Amino acid sequence: MTKHKRILLAHGSGGKLTHQLIDKLFVPTFHNQILERLDDGAILLQDSDTEGNERSGMAFTTDSYVVDPIFFPGGDIGRLAVCGTVNDLAMCGAEPLYLSAGLILEEGFPFADLETIVESMQQAAEEAGVSIVTGDTKVVRRGNVDKLFINTAGIGRVFSGVQISGRNAQVGDRVILSGTLGEHGLAVLLQREGLAFQSKIRSDVAPVNKMVSRMLQKFPDAIHVLRDPTRGGLATTLNEIAQSSQVAIELEEVKIPVSPEVLSACELLGFDPLYVANEGKFIAIVAPEVAEPILQFLRRFDLGENAAIIGQVLERPQGKVLLNTSMGGTRLVDMLVGEQLPRIC
């Protein structure tokens, strides 16, 4: 471990330093088998009834949201805080049921903005079909927090028969992406830089759980991995999967859906859409024989109309992600190093 004496922004980027922090500090200290799986949420021990019949397990996850600015095209911190945690539960193969909400407010925060954000949380909760059942509010002095941070934790019920994990990608599997890349990260960045008026880009922040639940019910055995490409983007998420499953993932650049607006904004600002955060998209790694039927199924949903099969799982090079570029070459796609966009979620 490159031992840093102080915490860097990159420790929270979702990239290499975040993984070092998890692997070298949190996992060894909090040592338990549930945490060590390192999926988007914890799958709690299966509950058995008195006859020893296995009952479906519960999923449990948490995220803190520190996005800046708190209002951006397509959403706000409240919508993000609900959708992000709902989507993490969906990525565990679970039906999200209950959320908690912990708000940390800066003294002087406008009451009207708080009302808007709380209503936005409830709106997103209704879209997802979950209830916000418990909460906490702290207020700190001006200057001790930047406006408002929200933590949500969520509980869901794992669909029976489903075995989803970042460790389950199998050689030959296909990689499906549920829609276009980069909207969330760019919408937040453009708003922050005061450039949003020049752009049509809106955050994709949305709860994907209903689409995922329908897919899991229709194809329960075929879905091996589910992940949402948030912090660190598609590239970082696929590297995590390649490492956890000890496989390689090969992507076809021409198949990866990116809107022309996102492409040109990325060129202008010097970003790579593979590393930009998404908040309403998921990756499914699925058995090859059902990849096409799953794709057609997803495309019937509004949130899945741009879904695409973007690559496949290979045996080697183990733990790596390869990109066959539109120019005909092949290059390694690494995990995010450093921090591309702080406070994007």
Next chain:
Amino acid sequence: MTKHKRILLAHGSGGKLTHQLIDKLFVPTFHNQILERLDDGAILLQDSDTEGNERSGMAFTTDSYVVDPIFFPGGDIGRLAVCGTVNDLAMCGAEPLYLSAGLILEEGFPFADLETIVESMQQAAEEAGVSIVTGDTKVVRRGNVDKLFINTAGIGRVFSGVQISGRNAQVGDRVILSGTLGEHGLAVLLQREGLAFQSKIRSDVAPVNKMVSRMLQKFPDAIHVLRDPTRGGLATTLNEIAQSSQVAIELEEVKIPVSPEVLSACELLGFDPLYVANEGKFIAIVAPEVAEPILQFLRRFDLGENAAIIGQVLERPQGKVLLNTSMGGTRLVDMLVGEQLPRIC
């Protein structure tokens, strides 16, 4: 509702403005029956097996911890973040099982301090018998958060047969306090003001769940209300109970355990120990015929050696707390108004 245009520190104090925020904004917006109970955590719907037999429910709770300073005599923000949420689950009549941890760090935070705090979280988790199973780390730029905030959420299993709620206090019940008041709030304040070296006061921060579990197993029907007097102190907590249960609570000042060190520090600094936060104490409101056996049972535990019966539940004045003072008078004890001690937990 006194409509404030901006959020005040007192909106996070646990007192009157916090209750207004909950009653006028959160409860109407997030409207659902679970949230509306307003206990220390949510009791999730009872789970039934296929034969329709009721199984024990789950408890779910969350708190964010913003204590300043992050290290204080008797504990640190990590120990506090685990004990606070464990104790909230215990106050639901539940056995705490799993915690999540969401950390928000300031860029430049010393790595060694993070290690100490994470180890302290694990130490407290082991004392309580819970596992930290999922987490999240965000890092924000210097000045966007003050050092480190931690959110924990927790899941527990409600003991079967137990019916604990702030609504269940009954006329004639006795009020038991598990130990002395005021250590946590004063330890943090003295450290913050640079006066800790002059005092022996240490925070009482500790997980009370094992003592509570044993009590619930031995006296399952007799415990009507459990609450921990944290933000807003004993006075605010008892006012909440009096209002929820539509009863009055009468306290005997001479019976309330307060150490001489806390009494003299309170006099010096102008605080009332009834309003100072505690993090290793609880209030149990119990059937009168078993109050004395429960008291004797609690006194056998290290954390309960100073437990005392401090008052009783009356019919009137409904929703009020009365104090029979050591001078022979009687006065109303109101809920905390304003913010006595910001960032105490």
